[in-house]
Amino acid sequence: MSDICVIGGGASGMAAAIAAARSGASVVIAEGNPRVGKKLLTTGNGRCNLTHISPSAEAYRGAAELISDVLGELGATGAFTFFKSIGVLLHSDGDGRVYPYSNSANTVLDALRRELERLGVGVVCGFRVKSVTGRDGDFAVRSAEGKSINAKKVIFAAGGIAAPSSGSDGSGFAMLEALGVKHTEPRPALTGLKCGGTSRFKGVRAKARVTLLRGGAELSSASGEVQFGDAGLSGICVFDISRYARKGDAVNVDLLPDYTPELAAQVFAELDGGRGLPAAELLCGVFNRRLAESAAAKAQGSGFGELALSAKSLRFTVEGVMPFANAQVTAGGVPASEVGRDLQSVRVPGVYIAGELLDVDGVCGGYNLHWAWCSGIRAGREAAAAL
Ligand SMILES: Cc1cc2nc3c(=O)[nH]c(=O)nc-3n(C[C@H](O)[C@H](O)[C@H](O)COP(=O)(O)OP(=O)(O)OC[C@H]3O[C@@H](n4cnc5c(N)ncnc54)[C@H](O)[C@@H]3O)c2cc1C
Incomplete structure (x- = not known):
């Protein structure tokens, strides 16, 4: 049995896995696509606008108190430190948008994958999670084909419904609902x-x-x-x-x-x-x-x-x-009242939620990826600390 299973190998899932593994936990990522990070490669027109030089809570819609608290995970310059720690140099444009110095999302994804490998995180691709059962300390994460991953804690990082062809098809909401976690209606945002x-x-x-x-x-x-x-x-x-x-x-x-x-x-x-x-x-x-x-x-x-x-x-x-197919993010989702400061479900102990599944969405400019990194790191660190 692994300590932690992360559902979804997108931005928040990879950040969660890295934070948990750095805290000493054994971690496995279950990703439905053949590779992790498919959406990440399309961000910022392939340049990956991964944060903003001043990622303040005012740029987000959602519960201000939780957002401010979670943003504190990286702070104003923390994204620079985090990406430096995985070997990626960043630079910003005149509007405060921050990109990898290479201006290529591939640089970011490659570095995240290298760090996952270095930390010994198991990455199981082609594993589309269908259900999660069990309780804190003993969860079974099952795929449609009947394969199973057992873990003490589960971090849901399956994204919202925006750009569903990238893998985030809303199944995260359905699985959380089956466990008893409530969410508000997801709506397309950052769209025409x-x-x-x-x-x-x-x-x-x-x-x-x-x-x-x-x-x-x-x-x-x-x-x-x-x-x-x-x-x-x-x-x-x-x-x-x-x-x-x-x-x-x-x-x-x-x-x-x-x-x-x-x-x-x-x-x-x-x-x-x-x-x-x-x-x-x-x-x-x-x-x-x-x-x-x-x-x-x-x-x-x-x-x-x-x-x-x-x-x-x-x-x-x-x-x-315009519909989810044209949208960059999802508005709505799991509200702040459903999670604690540690991003653990208040109803289902041992279940943590990160990224776009939470009812938080930011304006354009790197804020949404910034939220994915911060919430992923918070969930990963806290899940590992609770082992
Ligand atoms: C075209 C486009 C451009 C964007 N550009 C920017 C930008 O420049 N800057 C910015 O800040 N934000 C940008 N965004 C938004 C940003 O990409 C998202 O907010 C961010 O990726 C959300 O991270 P996440 O980890 O929550 O979800 P995702 O990145 O969507 O990752 C979720 C992962 O979970 C997997 N998954 C889903 N369901 C299951 C399941 N049942 N079993 C297993 N795996 C599953 C998916 O395959 C996916 O890999 C852009 C979005 C789009 C669509």
Whole structure:
């Protein structure tokens, strides 16, 4: 019998296994895919944006107290120390996003696998866990084919439902539920928004500030590049507001986020230079032609002030969020009330939960992987300490 079985060899599972093995436990990872870390290789467009230089709790949605506590596991510079300890040098871009110096997710995965091997962690791939039975000190982790791993403690690190083709198909939630662990409804997050009226701008990318509105009240706002598609809006800033969106909300796209309406009107007047250009022609010098024509047509009058207001208020109605297949993370999951500070289930002693299975999701920028490392290390260390 092993001391600890980790279900899932993704980011949080590998971190949990390393932390537990470093604490002296015998550890085995059960991974459904033929290899560990499939999703990790796709992160950051293959560059792996694995943390942020200031990973504060405000970047996350979920129970603030638990999040702050678990983030303390690595602290502000702890990710640099952890990755250094497995031989990976990191660097950050101008926005605080941190990547491996190689800019390759392969570097990170190779180093994690080398460390697992060095520590003698058993990695059983192609083992899709179907059920977990037993009790603290004596669990049986079974695959669909009837194979079994016995362990004293179990760490669930099977991910949420985002990008299910990477292996995180929601089976972690089902297994936890069968054990009696409660969870809230998982929802796609960091994903695009389905909106009517975007197809006429298909293929256009524009710098903007997007604001999610419900009944006129502002719910969330973010700046960046908006991508207009056939079925809706995407781009990192849209992903960041998507976790709060639901059908019927409005999205305001401000095409001049750096300008007040007054300043924008002044700039338009200067660009016109007294020539009396038609509005659409004037705006074509500032925006993509299709956006310019739309903003000009929508302006309630021909003055520069009206044009400025129109360019700052392109409106779309949310018809829904893009599905899990398009999402980067899962919102919802096992709430803080179901686990202790040690990330052990309050209902099932000996069961620990890490990563995206927990009801914590962060904005884009390395925060979600940072949560995976921190929660994995916490669960692994605590499970080993409780042996
Ligand atoms: C395209 C994309 C890009 C992203 N880019 C970034 C980024 O740049 N920065 C960032 O911070 N975050 C990024 N994320 C989010 C980040 O990858 C996840 O938040 C993180 O991987 C979650 O870690 P996890 O260990 O909880 O789950 P996962 O990484 O999903 O790992 C779960 C593992 O469990 C295995 N598993 C599931 N069920 C079973 C079972 N029943 N039996 C056995 N094994 C099982 C899966 O096969 C998988 O290997 C991105 C996500 C996507 C989809």
